[in-house]
Amino acid sequence: MRDSQVQDITVTLNGERREFAVPVRRNLVDFLRHDAGLTGSHVGCEAGICGACNVRVDGVVVRGCLMFAVQADGRVVDTIEGITASGEAEALQQAFVERNALQCGYCTPGMLMTGLELVNSGRMVSREEIREELSGNFCRCTGYHAIVDAIEHVVERGRK
Amino acid sequence: MTERTKVADEVATYTEGLMGKSVPRQTARRLATGRGRYLDDIDAGVPYHVAFYRSPYARARFTLGDLSAAQKMPGILRVVTGEQLSTVCAPWVTRLEMLPEHVSAPQHPLAISEVYWQGEPVVAVVAKTRAQAEDALDVLEIDWHDLEPVVDAAQALQPESPLAHPQLPSNLALQREIRRGDVEAALSKAACVVQHRFSFGRQTGVPLEARGVVARYDPRTEELVVYQSHQSPFQMQEIYAKQLSMPLSQVRVLCPDVGGAFGIKLHAYPDEMAAVAIAKLLAVPIKYQADRLESFVSDAHAREAVATAQLALDGQGRILGLSFDALFTFGAVSLYPRSSVGEALQVLEMCGMAYKVPALHGRVRGAFVNKVPSGAYRAVGQPLASAIIEQLLDNAAASLGMDRLEIRRKNYIVEADLAGDGDKRLRGLSLHQCLDTLKENIGYEQLRQRQEELRTLGVYRGIGLCTFIEQTGVGAGLYGRNGVPVAGKESVRLQLGASGQLTCYTSASESGQGAHTGLAQIIADGLGCPMDAIVVRSGDTQVDPTGGGSWASRGIALGGEAANRAARQLRANVLAIVSAWKSVDVADLEIDHGVVSLSDGEMICSLQQVARLAHYDSTQIPLADIPSLSIECSYSPFEKPYFMANGIQAAEIELDAETGQIRVLDFWVVEDCGTVINPLLVDEQIRGGVVQGIGAALFEHCIYSDTGQMSNASLADYLVPMASEMPDIHVAHVSTPEKETGIGAKGVGEAGTVGSIGAIWSAVNDALRPLEAAAENQPFTPDVILSAILRKLQAD
Numbered sequence: 001m002r003d004s005q006v007q008d009i010t011v012t013l014n015g016e017r018r019e020f021a022v023p024v025r026r027n028l029v030d031f032l033r034h035d036a037g038l039t040g041s042h043v044g045c046e047a048g049i050c051g052a053c054n055v056r057v058d059g060v061v062v063r064g065c066l067m068f069a070v071q072a073d074g075r076v077v078d079t080i081e082g083i084t085a086s087g088e089a090e091a092l093q094q095a096f097v098e099r100n101a102l103q104c105g106y107c108t109p110g111m112l113m114t115g116l117e118l119v120n121s122g123r124m125v126s127r128e129e130i131r132e133e134l135s136g137n138f139c140r141c142t143g144y145h146a147i148v149d150a151i152e153h154v155v156e157r158g159r160k
Numbered sequence: 161m162t163e164r165t166k167v168a169d170e171v172a173t174y175t176e177g178l179m180g181k182s183v184p185r186q187t188a189r190r191l192a193t194g195r196g197r198y199l200d201d202i203d204a205g206v207p208y209h210v211a212f213y214r215s216p217y218a219r220a221r222f223t224l225g226d227l228s229a230a231q232k233m234p235g236i237l238r239v240v241t242g243e244q245l246s247t248v249c250a251p252w253v254t255r256l257e258m259l260p261e262h263v264s265a266p267q268h269p270l271a272i273s274e275v276y277w278q279g280e281p282v283v284a285v286v287a288k289t290r291a292q293a294e295d296a297l298d299v300l301e302i303d304w305h306d307l308e309p310v311v312d313a314a315q316a317l318q319p320e321s322p323l324a325h326p327q328l329p330s331n332l333a334l335q336r337e338i339r340r341g342d343v344e345a346a347l348s349k350a351a352c353v354v355q356h357r358f359s360f361g362r363q364t365g366v367p368l369e370a371r372g373v374v375a376r377y378d379p380r381t382e383e384l385v386v387y388q389s390h391q392s393p394f395q396m397q398e399i400y401a402k403q404l405s406m407p408l409s410q411v412r413v414l415c416p417d418v419g420g421a422f423g424i425k426l427h428a429y430p431d432e433m434a435a436v437a438i439a440k441l442l443a444v445p446i447k448y449q450a451d452r453l454e455s456f457v458s459d460a461h462a463r464e465a466v467a468t469a470q471l472a473l474d475g476q477g478r479i480l481g482l483s484f485d486a487l488f489t490f491g492a493v494s495l496y497p498r499s500s501v502g503e504a505l506q507v508l509e510m511c512g513m514a515y516k517v518p519a520l521h522g523r524v525r526g527a528f529v530n531k532v533p534s535g536a537y538r539a540v541g542q543p544l545a546s547a548i549i550e551q552l553l554d555n556a557a558a559s560l561g562m563d564r565l566e567i568r569r570k571n572y573i574v575e576a577d578l579a580g581d582g583d584k585r586l587r588g589l590s591l592h593q594c595l596d597t598l599k600e601n602i603g604y605e606q607l608r609q610r611q612e613e614l615r616t617l618g619v620y621r622g623i624g625l626c627t628f629i630e631q632t633g634v635g636a637g638l639y640g641r642n643g644v645p646v647a648g649k650e651s652v653r654l655q656l657g658a659s660g661q662l663t664c665y666t667s668a669s670e671s672g673q674g675a676h677t678g679l680a681q682i683i684a685d686g687l688g689c690p691m692d693a694i695v696v697r698s699g700d701t702q703v704d705p706t707g708g709g710s711w712a713s714r715g716i717a718l719g720g721e722a723a724n725r726a727a728r729q730l731r732a733n734v735l736a737i738v739s740a741w742k743s744v745d746v747a748d749l750e751i752d753h754g755v756v757s758l759s760d761g762e763m764i765c766s767l768q769q770v771a772r773l774a775h776y777d778s779t780q781i782p783l784a785d786i787p788s789l790s791i792e793c794s795y796s797p798f799e800k801p802y803f804m805a806n807g808i809q810a811a812e813i814e815l816d817a818e819t820g821q822i823r824v825l826d827f828w829v830v831e832d833c834g835t836v837i838n839p840l841l842v843d844e845q846i847r848g849g850v851v852q853g854i855g856a857a858l859f860e861h862c863i864y865s866d867t868g869q870m871s872n873a874s875l876a877d878y879l880v881p882m883a884s885e886m887p888d889i890h891v892a893h894v895s896t897p898e899k900e901t902g903i904g905a906k907g908v909g910e911a912g913t914v915g916s917i918g919a920i921w922s923a924v925n926d927a928l929r930p931l932e933a934a935a936e937n938q939p940f941t942p943d944v945i946l947s948a949i950l951r952k953l954q955a956d
Binding site for chain 2: 004023025026033038039040041042043044045046047049050052079080081084093096097098099100102103104105106107108109112127130131132134135136137138139140141142143144145146147148
């Protein structure tokens with residue numbers, strides 16, 4: 001399979017309908033980073049373990065490394081850039097900054113994607129349940145405690 | 161009185177203001193909104209991409225066959241061999257002048273005719289995309305003749321063992337001993353002698369962003385620009401200049417946002433050297449971004465060692481003698497330029513150092529084997545030193561029927577032991593205070609009681625305790641004296657620009673620790689201005705003042721002190737200018753919130769006005785030499801080699817004796833890093849470090865086959881700690897300011913890791929004690945735990 005084999009796709013990317021010609025073997029996160037210029041999603045393991053590439057497809061958080069770009073054809077894709085611009089992630093981002101729930105920041109966009117899905121679900125969650133929800137996102141810097149605090153803070157505020 | 165101590169005395173008056181406040185990091189918002197710019201986000205023209213064919217063998221000879229098929233694949237610019245690169249890049253050899261017996265083999269960017277570890281880069285393919293480069297790796301023709309590897313350290317030291325590398329005189333890479341008093345007599349006569357065997361599994365750092373470089377060589381100006389995900393840009397500038405035979409001034413190294421490092425990005429790796437050399441050879445921009453699979457077989461490995469240790473005590477639990485013998489498993493060569501010996505030497509120096517040990521015999525050895533080279537990883541050997549002595553003290557407490565905290569307290573060194581010619585490094589520790597604080601914070605008695613009650617119900621909980629001491633802010637004695645060109649100082653250049661903006665260029669680079677925020681707090685207090693007037697930048701050898709970078713917990717301890725001194729000098733210069741301009745005595749002037757005022761509160765001007773005056777309108781200042789508004793300061797410890805931090809950690813775990821599974825229930829740290837500049841950031845350094853240590857103790861392991869292949873080289877198989885397995889971590893502080901500096905801060909970046917590995921050893925063996933079993937092999941997987949229990953049952 002060669003990069004010369006390309007396919008046209010149409011994606012609603014961060015709210016905007018856009019057309020691309022992408023190599024058929026390119027995965028979603030490489031497409032977002034290198035074709036669409038959205039470098040906020042990161043590549044950590046390319047094996048679906050670390051969650052650094054988490055993005056939202058049709059409203060559901062998926063691994064950007066476990067999906068081909070062509071599979072996004074006709075679908076709605078949201079990245080960290082999109083949820084930042086829309087303000088959807090603002091409360092969570094603010095909590096992450098204030099609580100220092102990030103250090104190197106490499107896992108953070110993926111972590112926010114997962115955290116936002118939890119916050120948006122409106123579920124009443126304990127710290128243990130937050131930790132369970134985050135179990136597919138690897139952070140090497142923080143030890144997770146501050147991340148759990150930040151998400152818990154936003155969840156509790158939503159409850160009030 | 162030396163000039164340095166004068167500064168320290170004067171500066172001690174500045175303790176208010178921003179220092180000590182939990183200020184969030186300035187860059188955190190950028191990173192949290194997806195605007196981080198990491199190595200792979202660097203756009204330096206249209207680069208070519210490199211992929212490496214890596215050796216599938218631990219030890220083999222090879223002949224390159226026909227490479228033309230690969231050369232003809234779509235998008236391929238060039239297939240590059242080791243011999244071709246040897247025309248532009250000289251081989252390098254790791255040497256330490258103070259340790260001449262440490263002999264390592266020459267290293268090349270790409271292997272030439274032989275390989276010495278699985279994963280060693282052999283051939284580089286340069287293509288328009290990384291995917292195209294990887295396609296071509298499949299059609300390279302290489303004839304392999306595999307040779308017998310040596311993968312076990314003990315075997316490597318047998319006389320009949322094959323050599324890990326033919327240019328070595330021996331596989332014995334290191335042998336050092338330390339001896340004090342008569343430890344044999346202590347061991348033979350003591351009322352109580354305990355021992356333990358330790359096996360520490362091989363690990364690696366797994367920064368989430370893998371290593372990488374973007375390199376561009378301009379043949380017109382003969383300039384090389386390298387972007388690199390690295391902790392020490394000045395070190396790499398020196399290395400590229402030397403290996404590529406270029407003047408230092410023609411090489412510029414820049415570090416963008418670094419996505420985790422932990423010591424792994426502190427070394428010079430063959431693949432990165434190759435990528436930069438290819439950029440020079442072909443004169444095209446080159447990008448090399450490692451993927452996760454190749455990271456596991458090329459990033460520095462660490463910590464693999466076996467040790468036996470014995471402790472002799474009198475009937476009251478006073479230590480009489482300590483003996484330990486550790487054998488480290490290095491890789492095929494000693495990592496460049498800092499070498500692979502650091503971990504072993506740290507164990508030798510630090511094991512038992514927090515205690516009164518009248519007689520001591522320690523020996524450490526290291527063996528070259530055909531594995532990935534080993535080197536610095538967060539806390540460098542110190543976790544092993546702590547784990548060994550703390551486990552021995554637990555065993556002694558059990559043997560003597562003593563309380564485990566009390567046996568520690570009884571043996572801690574005290575200031576009186578250090579009087580006169582005593583060890584300066586150990587002055588100003590707070591071992592007793594930390595222990596007392598921990599005892600209270602964890603509710604020690606209740607914890608013990610609950611543990612006892614649960615044991616009667618067949619529930620095995622363990623309480624782990626680990627005192628630690630930690631070298632932070634390591635100075636120029638470590639590398640400079642060894643002839644290794646790595647700066648032991650940290651530097652800042654603080655500039656007051658014409659707009660009134662303060663820019664602090666610093667060598668104290670970071671990868672999220674928050675040192676830059678700490679520097680801004682220190683400068684704001686030292687100068688008398690708000691924090692938002694200050695921008696801190698690092699990671700560019702062309703504009704930053706020279707210094708070490710981020711390693712050995714130095715950003716605040718050393719960089720912070722340099723910033724403190726620069727801020728005070730800048731303040732003095734600003735006041736001298738205003739004094740001359742307004743004909744006011746300097747002693748009557750103050751600076752607060754960026755405004756210069758008279759002592760009675762009358763405002764004179766803003767810092768911005770002073771800056772505009774000095775930069776644009778200086779004829780108004782009646783001085784022949786106008787004091788500079790750009791101040792450069794460096795700092796390196798002077799009276800001692802490093803600043804010793806200390807603390808104690810506790811873990812509560814539950815061990816399932818049926819399945820061998822361990823759950824960490826709770827974790828506490830009491831830590832003394834001197835003055836705490838920013839509690840929010842300090843606590844998160846500790847928590848992150850703790851979890852890295854828990855991961856090491858319970859999960860992480862580079863598993864090798866008998867033929868030298870790493871068999872779990874993926875993130876699916878190399879287990880790292882995830883949120884659901886980790887506990888909340890309670891952090892408390894005792895603060896004993898460092899006397900040598902004005903700000904009084906010690907480092908804190910490694911504290912969590914230094915103690916947490918030992919705390920888990922202690923907890924696991926505490927849980928196993930009623931079963932009369934002992935765990936000796938880290939990581940403590942269910943298999944290891946069940947084997948320990950089974951061994952006891954079989955012995956019965």
